[in-house]
Amino acid sequence: MPQIMLMKAEYLVLLSLLLTTVVITNAFYIKKQFYPSVVYLTKSSTSLAVLYVQAFVFVILFGKLVQRIFLGQLRAIETEHLYDRAWFSITETCLAFTVFRDDFSPRFVALFAILLFLKCFHWLLEDRVDYMEQSPVLGTIFHARVVGLLSVLCLLDYLFISSAYMHTIAKGASVQIVFGFEYAILLVSVISTAINIGRIANNGNV
Structure with a gap:
């Protein structure tokens, strides 16, 4: 059971990374430059949602690292x-x-x-x-x-x-x-x- 949960967690991490990559790539493809792309990401509710999920995943991973250490x-x-x-x-x-x-x-x-x-x-x-x-x-x-x-x-x-x-x-x-x-x-x-x-x-x- 723990191994199944671990595999599911890994799939979720990979999925979030894939979605984030797609969102950021799409923004740069449309706007061509860094600053307009950042503005586009912050104004798009869908892009923000994906970035929030990715940030949440990073927080969880960092928390796991801190847990292992302390x-x-x-x-x-x-x-x-x-x-x-x-x-x-x-x-x-x-x-x-x-x-x-x-x-x-x-x-x-x-x-x-x-x-x-x-x-x-x-x-x-x-x-x-x-x-x-x-x-x-x-x-x-x-x-x-x-x-x-x-x-x-x-x-x-x-x-x-x-x-x-x-x-x-x-x-x-x-x-x-x-x-x-x-x-x-x-x-x-x-x-x-x-x-x-x-x-x-x-x-x-x-």
């Missing part, structure tokens, strides 16, 4: 928790963003995708730390991965909070306020996870 193979319970939280988070965040629906743009879609991407790894980190507490016999690589992921997430949360703050100060209230609060919540969760790791270490489980 987490390795996910446990079944971690995957289940990830899917459950993702659907709830998407619904909750979309409701919050309706206040700033006039700010919707490709940039907004990109920022939303980044937020959801980082949320997923915050959740996985929490589950992995819970696993640390239940399994006292773990290798050095496991602990290095967890600390590395925690450090990266903490840094990214801080950078996005700073960016949202500076944008709000410069241009006033916008959707960046929601992003700022979302990342502030994530930063608090990372700090809480770090404290939990310290508690586990103090109890001799690390």
Whole structure:
């Protein structure tokens, strides 16, 4: 069953690459030059849809790479928790963003995708730390991965909070306020996870 799912995923990746190649080639064939072709792609709803799908595929592939580096193979319970939280988070965040629906743009879609991407790894980190507490016999690589992921997430949360703050100060209230609060919540969760790791270490489980 996993092999069948993997083959389907590979076919979807190849299909998205093929569609993207066709769309970009068609734009250059019609407009002949780079800038007019880019304008054509951004004005065509069909082309944008294909490019969004391709971007989504790249995000998934990058997420798989980050997962392999910092987490390795996910446990079944971690995957289940990830899917459950993702659907709830998407619904909750979309409701919050309706206040700033006039700010919707490709940039907004990109920022939303980044937020959801980082949320997923915050959740996985929490589950992995819970696993640390239940399994006292773990290798050095496991602990290095967890600390590395925690450090990266903490840094990214801080950078996005700073960016949202500076944008709000410069241009006033916008959707960046929601992003700022979302990342502030994530930063608090990372700090809480770090404290939990310290508690586990103090109890001799690390």
